[in-house]
Amino acid sequence: MTALTPAVQFQGFHSWxxxxxxxxxxxxxxxxxxxxxxxxxxxxxxxxxxxxxxxMNDAILSARAEGSLNLHxxxxxxxxxxxxxxxxxxGIVFQKPNPFPKSIYDNIAFGVRLHMKVSKTELAExxxxxxxxxxxxxxxKDRLHDSALGLSGGQQQRLCIARAIATGxxxxxxxxxxxxxxxxxxxxxxxxxxxxxxxxxxxxxTHNMQQAARVSDFTGYxxxxxxxxxxxxxxxxxxxxCQKTEDYITGRFG
Numbered sequence: 001m002t003a004l005t006p007a008v009q010f011q012g013f014h015s016w017x018x019x020x021x022x023x024x025x026x027x028x029x030x031x032x033x034x035x036x037x038x039x040x041x042x043x044x045x046x047x048x049x050x051x052x053x054x055x056m057n058d059a060i061l062s063a064r065a066e067g068s069l070n071l072h073x074x075x076x077x078x079x080x081x082x083x084x085x086x087x088x089x090x091g092i093v094f095q096k097p098n099p100f101p102k103s104i105y106d107n108i109a110f111g112v113r114l115h116m117k118v119s120k121t122e123l124a125e126x127x128x129x130x131x132x133x134x135x136x137x138x139x140x141k142d143r144l145h146d147s148a149l150g151l152s153g154g155q156q157q158r159l160c161i162a163r164a165i166a167t168g169x170x171x172x173x174x175x176x177x178x179x180x181x182x183x184x185x186x187x188x189x190x191x192x193x194x195x196x197x198x199x200x201x202x203x204x205x206t207h208n209m210q211q212a213a214r215v216s217d218f219t220g221y222x223x224x225x226x227x228x229x230x231x232x233x234x235x236x237x238x239x240x241x242c243q244k245t246e247d248y249i250t251g252r253f254g
Contacts, residue, residue, distance in 0.1 A: 004031035007171060007201040008053055013067035015052060017060065022048050024225045026067070030171075030218075035193060035202040037216035037233065039209055040248065045225040046205040050173050052076070053203065054090035055083050072170065088115045091164030095176035097156035099148035099163075104131075104140050107148045107159055111167045126166055134162035135192050154185025158192060165200070172196065174204040178211065190215050209249060213237055221245045 008030040015023040023045050030036045038046040048057065055076065057063040069076040076086065088111070100107050108127040112118060118126065127144070131137040136158045140151070148159055157177060164172060174193070178186040193202060193215050206212050212219055213233060220230035221244075229242045240246045 004034065006030070007032040007072060008203070009068070009070045010049075011068040011070075013052075013065065013069055015048060015057070015063065015065040018062040022225050023052075023065075026227050028220060028227055028230055030201055030203055032201050033198060034217040035197050035204060035215055036218040036220065037212035038203070038205045038220050038222060039207070039212050040222035040228075042207070044222040046222050047175050048225075049222070050175055050203055050205050051092075053171065053173060054087050054092060055081070056092065058083065084115075088167045089169055090171045090173060091167070091169040092173040092175065093157070093160050093164055093177050096180050097153055097160050099151070099156050099159055101147070101149060103145045104148045104151070104159065105144040107163050108166050111163060115167050130162040130166040131159075133165060133196065134158045135188065135195070136162060152185070154181050154188055157181060157185065157189055161189070161192060161196075165196070169200065171201045171203065174202065176205055176207065179207070186211075209237075221248060223248075 006029045010026045010028045013023060013026040014021065026049065038049065040046055051057045052065055052069060053071070053076065065077055071086070071089065075081065100110060102110070105127055108130050109123055112123055112126050128137060131140060136155060139155060148156065151159060178189050181189065190211065193204070196202065204216065216233045218230065219233045219236040221228045221236065223244060229236065229240060229245045236245065237249060240249060
């Protein structure tokens with residue numbers, strides 16, 4: 001088996017919201033160009049963990065972290081970390097599709113204009129490429145200048161994924177990306193994740209264990225701010241080492 005390259009590494013990682021100890025001694029590696037899923041009951045710290053990877057928690061005044069968090073060798077928590085640059089390297093897609101109240105074209109172009117110096121021709125190429133990668137181009141190519149708010153929920157979420165990858169991130173974070181979608185749209189987003197896996201390191205938070213089993217290569221089970229167990233998805237679902245993990249997966253807890 002080929003050795004996996006670490007993309008994101010947590011070592012002795014803790015975080016707090018004020019006095020609340022949200023994450024406790026997290027030690028975890030997210031392998032490059034693989035999908036890692038985080039499962040566990042509500043409030044266990046999954047989204048908090050995800051949002052430290054691109055410093056989204058900076059927006060919360062009481063949030064702080066200690067320990068080691070590295071992205072391809074860069075210290076994410078370092079005082080000299082360019083957070084704007086970090087968020088270009090680490091894109092995020094949220095639970096509810098959040099297209100800007102702009103055209104489909106301008107939704108994709110927004111981040112590209114912000115982070116990159118490109119000509120109009122190059123910008124158009126990036127927009128088309130991103131929409132192609134998000135399996136949305138054929139559905140919207142004739143209405144690029146229509147409002148993105150006119151798209152269906154599933155199309156809006158794929159647009160948000162296209163927007164996230166347009167600036168060339170290394171890592172793509174997905175926080176419950178399908179929870180607001182119908183089964184058909186969920187299947188489309190899951191297919192898209194599997195297609196993107198060869199080019200991006202993906203971390204997904206999901207309450208849907210069937211989804212984690214379908215799309216992820218690795219899974220971490222979290223409980224009360226701690227990482228109870230992590231490993232290949234097959235091992236976690238079929239051969240868990242911890243009774244707490246088995247209880248959650250089999251429905252006896254959570």
